[in-house]
Amino acid sequence: MRPDDVQIACVIPAFGQPGLLAEALASVMAQTLPGVAAVVVDDGCRMPETREVALEAASLHPGRVHVLRTANGGLSAARNRGIGHALAAFPRARGIYMLDADNRILPRFLERGLALLDAASPEVGWLYPDIDSLGVQDCADVSGEFSRLSLLLDNYCEAGSLLQRGMLEAGLRYDESLRQGWEDVEFWLRGLDAGFVGQYWPDAGFRYRRRAESMLTESDRLTPELRGAMWARHKALYHPRSLMALEAAEAPRHAILTPGRDEARVVHDPATAAPARTRAAWRAAIWAAHRNPPARHHPAITVFAAPAALAALRGQGLLHWAFWLAALMLRGHPAVGVVLRPAPEARLRRGFWPDQLEGAQLLFVSTEAMLRGIAAAPGQAGAWAMGILAAPHAVRVELELPGEPPAADAVAEFLGEVEALALALPAAPAPTWRRQWRVARHEMARHAFQRQEIGLPMAVTPKGRNIGIIQPLHTRGGVERVLLRQAAVLRARGWTPHLFVTQSNEVALLPGINEAYASVNFLQVSGREGWSDPERAYFGAEISAYGQHYSSDDAFAALLGMDAVVNTHALAGHALANRLRRAGIATVLGLHLTERGPFGEPMGQAHSALAYEYAYDMATVISDKLRGWCLAQGWPESKLMLLRNAPGYPSQASAVRPPPQGRALRAVFLGRLDAQKGLERLGLIIAATQGWVEWRVAGKAVLGGPPPELGVEVEPPAESAAELDALYGWADLLLLPSRFEGVPLTILEAQRLGCVPIATDVGAVAEIIAHGEDGWLLENGGDGDVAAAAVAALRALDADRERLARMSRQAATRLEAARWEDTMGDFLRWLDAKVPA
């Protein structure tokens, strides 16, 4: 045979198998396909008969058997040498087949393979057959569309695959440093990196020799080490973001069935559009997948939901989180219903417990559980379906959100669909007689994440630059308003901010929240985020135990769509920060204040954060004082950034006000009615100024119980810009006798409108009040002393109205230029450098 006539060259590395090499060679020579040559690579075999057997075959089949010798370099080196020779010696060979010396191929094998290869698209780099064993009998099915995700889990592409010439000419070779096995897996991963894919080679006729002990059983024992070697060599492929993209492309999680419509949409990200198929086509497809789950995919979750229900979730930024929560619940339950209820005030609230699902607008069902339930007794499918809709099988999720809830039609639709699925149950047996051994396609992503100790990521397709703002709770406090303003600036700058709440079941809907945050997510699913580790504390400050709870794997996974995260005061956030940083996500710690407990003991996030310095790329602080504190604690200077506060809302009012002449002074307190704010002091001040100061108090208790009696009627909290403008515009003075503070927004907001603050000198308050010029500082001390000092200040200003007017003008002038876009400048530049657009 002339070299130009060779269509396929079989490369056979030979080391220590002379008896079996003859069989392998004979099976190559017996191929029905014309133009088949063998390249035997004697890998420095110490048995001389290996070479003899090969040379005998060369004598018997002139021109068809090439025998190469090489110093022993291992299987990969021998294969590479054979490939190089075959490419050079057989210029028209279209494929190179890799045959191990102890395996065999049936006579029609390469005839079928070449026909398939010639018909395949150019990106198909290799064809892989079913793994039918010789010796220890086992026939393993590898049918189905090629899946990258599946390849990361199971090496189902036999080393005995047919390689397309183009892929080898592109330079792809085996890794010669892998000498203990898995060199074939690694080779396929290189193929993926180079843009090639595999293709199933059905009914090929490959015979794999399986013995009690072999190189394979040896490398099976080394699985953990070899798996580590794969990860180290293909970091990008195994990266969580890559796994997320593979899941979306190859194993989309959801089938959404619209009540009353003959359609089913298979989508991974529920916010994306997908072509609708008929229910009949969908039923046929999922039953087919049920018969051979490793070969065909059906979405893990079937969702019954009307467009209005999806829109209601989407409108509040809850869509992805709700789908994620349902998927978590479906781990232990076959059905999860989501009931949407109108919220009595501007808030989001969630709760869940095992219960019946009546009234659910969205129903999530485990597709596999549904198919199994129906297949077990098709005649009783309806009864089975009713059974899973009640406790303890079903989980009821209740969500309170603004607006009228949509129609509750999910349960009825589910019951109808179950009956239709029972009728569509095919009679045919499983489509293959070979052993199904690979991970089921709808389980692939879960396994792939689990191997890296990653829980369940959200079903999102991240676009642009995403930043997660992590907070333990989201009420109406100052920190929430600071973060909201910062999120709005980030959004205007091209980032997409997402709010993650780790502890609370509620999110207060502050004005502008929907515009600033693209999504709202509750992370605490099981376990309490606030649990500190009882065994360990950092100089007495608490360390989170959350990282040891399994639900932290899910919280970590939920944040994987982010490019950056800012953790502000969430203990659970600390526990996740280093894992996020290692996943390539920029981690930022946002510090607002240092606190002390009732006994003066150091407490709060600033102290805990010191234990997690390693986990953060950057920390932002709101004051020079806090910056100095961090430096003193040993926080690296280059990982510290000053991000000063600016007023917490955009004002529409004018700072110009008439001088307070001919009437009583007006003073206001606004904010949380919590112990931190020094309410006892406020009560004493109000009592001592009755008759000559007019008082208003607006706010409510958030953290503790009801506030003490203050002697004036408490107004509800002012939230909108107009309400706040009106309050600051009305008052001449703001009183803030707090026990501790960071940089209160209230002071900045009051100053902007010429309302003069009288505040205790705590935290970094002195950085925003120049005493006697644009405000009044009170020395912090006992309640009586502070109250007396405040009353004295009020008397002084009451007596000198000119001075008060001057201070008012100075405050307004100084705050005129305070804008978030400016205070965040350094931070935005740092973020842009860390995560380029």
Add this chain to the structure above:
Amino acid sequence: MRLLVSDLGGLMASPAALLLDAGMPAPGVGLALWRASPLGPDWLLHPEGAPAQGGVKLAAAPAGVLGVLAAATPVWLAAWPDDPPPVLGDVAALATLLAGRVQALRARNGALRESLVTLRAEHEEGRVAMTRLMQATGQGWPGAPRLVHADTPGPAPALPAGRTRLRRLLPAEIGGVCGIGLHLSRAECGPGSALRLRLLAHESERVLGAWVVPGEALVAGWLALDLPVPAPPWREGAAVEIDIDLMTGDLLALPEGPALRLFRAEGPPRFTRPAHWEGASHGLALPPAGVRLGLPPHVWAGVPRRLTLRPGEHREVVMPALPVLGLDRLLARLRLHGGSAMQAALHCPGSASGWRDFDWQGEVEIALPLPAALPATTALSLSLRQLGSQPCMVEWQGLVGVRAGETAGHR
């Protein structure tokens, strides 16, 4: 050491070659000779007599090299530090080496023969044991087979007249299969029609069961076909190939698919005497479809390849025993020397090509379809008739068999 790409095949596929160092005279021995010539800082191996030019690097000595003919160890041998070929000072040293090789090969051949004898003895014992076992286990009543695959018959179009081939790969393993059912929706056929069904091990295309059912035995409903013994426990998929020869006017309708049932023997062994069994095909590896397959040379024994016919003469040439198992068509190629008014025809039991004319260049290729009911070996006749006025000579140039592919349009 380097080698031209075009020489890769010649040297690497050579089971015995001798390398010559630069300057060594070429010995007159019947071996492939490869000369090492300096090429810049490197060396090149090239066939003796061919010019030296650049090539690819050779990392190790070619496996088939017997030795290097050189006055002293050549410097270029240092490129192959692992197991270098022996250096031979002269032809006498080569003769000594070869004599040693012959001795070693004889000893190895002897050892292989001994192991073959051992294997044959083991095989014979195995055959005896298997026969005993079958006799012993076959004393009980045949066990009831288990249905392992069943199709629901769908719409059934009537088949066209002539040959139809259908093929179906079943989602079942071949091992242990002991019976097949084929659904015929309608059957009104005479003895001229026939149905042949083959049960195949799909991956190897080996026939594990074959049945030929004459037209008059075909009736509507499930056609049950048993195997004499269950299929061996091969780990391959089960496939079914159906050939139908339908006479014009006969009617046979099969569901699309076609609809099949598959039975597997379990428990006690099951030996049967099946109807319509066509034992000759058992174990046959079906040839690839569409490929022209040469027939063994012995079929030409006693068959004249050149025949001279007088004007008006009619001649018949017979091949009495042509092996046609697995073939669907024969193709004969004839050439006419002198004259033009000549016709030729092929026929076998149940099939005839009809008279065919030679083309203007004096050539004709005649195809003969082989009926499904034909036995494994058949007689083939070539008929010639001279219609002209001049004697002329016909040369029977060749005869090949072809296996047909699946009939399109009936899935």
